[in-house]
Amino acid sequence: MSLLQPYFQQCPSAFTSAFSISCPSSSFYLSVSKRSFISCCSSQSQTAVVNGKIDRKIVERDEIRLGLPSKGRMADDTLDLLKDCQLSVKQVNPRQYVAQIPQLSNVEVWFQRPKDIVRKLLSGDLDLGIVGLDTVSEYGQGSEDLIIVHDALEYGDCRLSLAIPKYGIFENINSLEELAQMPQWTVEKPLRVATGFTYLGPKFMKENGLKHVIFSTADGALEAAPAMGIADAILDLVSSGTTLRENNLKEIEGGVVLESQAVLIASRKALIRRKGALDTTHEILERFEAHLRALGQFMVTANMRGRSAEEVAGQVLSQPSLSGLQGPTVCPVFCKCDGKVAADYYAIVICIPKKALYKSVQQLRAIGGSGVLISPLTYIFDEETPRWRELLSKLGL
Numbered sequence: 001m002s003l004l005q006p007y008f009q010q011c012p013s014a015f016t017s018a019f020s021i022s023c024p025s026s027s028f029y030l031s032v033s034k035r036s037f038i039s040c041c042s043s044q045s046q047t048a049v050v051n052g053k054i055d056r057k058i059v060e061r062d063e064i065r066l067g068l069p070s071k072g073r074m075a076d077d078t079l080d081l082l083k084d085c086q087l088s089v090k091q092v093n094p095r096q097y098v099a100q101i102p103q104l105s106n107v108e109v110w111f112q113r114p115k116d117i118v119r120k121l122l123s124g125d126l127d128l129g130i131v132g133l134d135t136v137s138e139y140g141q142g143s144e145d146l147i148i149v150h151d152a153l154e155y156g157d158c159r160l161s162l163a164i165p166k167y168g169i170f171e172n173i174n175s176l177e178e179l180a181q182m183p184q185w186t187v188e189k190p191l192r193v194a195t196g197f198t199y200l201g202p203k204f205m206k207e208n209g210l211k212h213v214i215f216s217t218a219d220g221a222l223e224a225a226p227a228m229g230i231a232d233a234i235l236d237l238v239s240s241g242t243t244l245r246e247n248n249l250k251e252i253e254g255g256v257v258l259e260s261q262a263v264l265i266a267s268r269k270a271l272i273r274r275k276g277a278l279d280t281t282h283e284i285l286e287r288f289e290a291h292l293r294a295l296g297q298f299m300v301t302a303n304m305r306g307r308s309a310e311e312v313a314g315q316v317l318s319q320p321s322l323s324g325l326q327g328p329t330v331c332p333v334f335c336k337c338d339g340k341v342a343a344d345y346y347a348i349v350i351c352i353p354k355k356a357l358y359k360s361v362q363q364l365r366a367i368g369g370s371g372v373l374i375s376p377l378t379y380i381f382d383e384e385t386p387r388w389r390e391l392l393s394k395l396g397l
Helices: 072-084 114-123 133-140 176-180 200-207 222-228 242-246 268-273 277-294 309-317 354-366 386-395
Strands: 019-023 028-032 045-050 053-058 064-069 098-101 104-112 128-132 146-150 158-165 191-195 213-217 233-238 249-260 262-267 297-305 329-337 340-353 370-376
Touching (some): 064 072, 072 262, 104 114, 133 146, 146 386, 158 176, 200 249, 222 233, 242 249, 262 268, 268 386, 297 354, 354 370
Parallel strands (some): 028 213, 064 104
Antiparallel strands (some): 045 053
């Protein structure tokens, strides 16, 4: 059983006050001050207690609910991705928390805080959501009802990392192993870590053999905690690392808890029981996969002289950067000469990664290519989306 396993739901009639947990047998401590709620008034689901556990039953409703981040960079990037996939979100009033996606008539969009998206997926109030992997891992706490449908939406990149001061007793400490072996940490004086990740933090420390650790919760400006003397280290999200360096902190080898980026997640119960949820997820997933695969790819068209399509294809495939996805498309270009129609040229079409574009153009010229045209790609659809097969396997379908 995890150290923290509350069910969170905004319901004013039930909450638990601040609490602390300690494990003296292993000298492992956790101090938490957090309000946790148990839903008792949701109109969309029914709650039952079975063998001491809360079971939320899916209640039928017509719409599929998609939770999106309500503010910040993650929210902007999520809306941009949906727009690029022809799934623009239409919001009548920017102050409203509910919106629509015209292309998905059965989908209702709800703007929520990322952690609330995860909690409401667990409670059955949402069916799908887009959040960072760090949020899923922290607030989902390994729940089997949460399924990661797409694990790499290619934005929101960061890492959850342990950082310590560059000075004082930590000046020569550069790895998690060295930190754990420091004689300063005892039952009476444990390593103090400030973090907002009160599930992942203790779990990581325990798995890595750091026994004498105490956690304190904090929101924002964690980098100041060691300088203020209220913590020895911090566990926080890091992007470029600039803020850490400017506050005389450093990451250490082995101190990264997880690498994170935006992911598409779903409720297992909803995918299995909610009418239309699996089909809607399939469409969203296919659009995401096709668009993300096309990012950074260009379609290159060029003309080449040759006696046959096979001869031209052989010339193209002799160059390492011109193989395309499965190989070049080659077709005749018909010209009229002296009153006769003949195929003196062949047009080739290939897909080229952006980073190899100029090199590929040079190779095309070297084998006689001319009239080279470059076009960006919007979608690349496979015969079947690989992640769709993985999802069906996870669902046992």
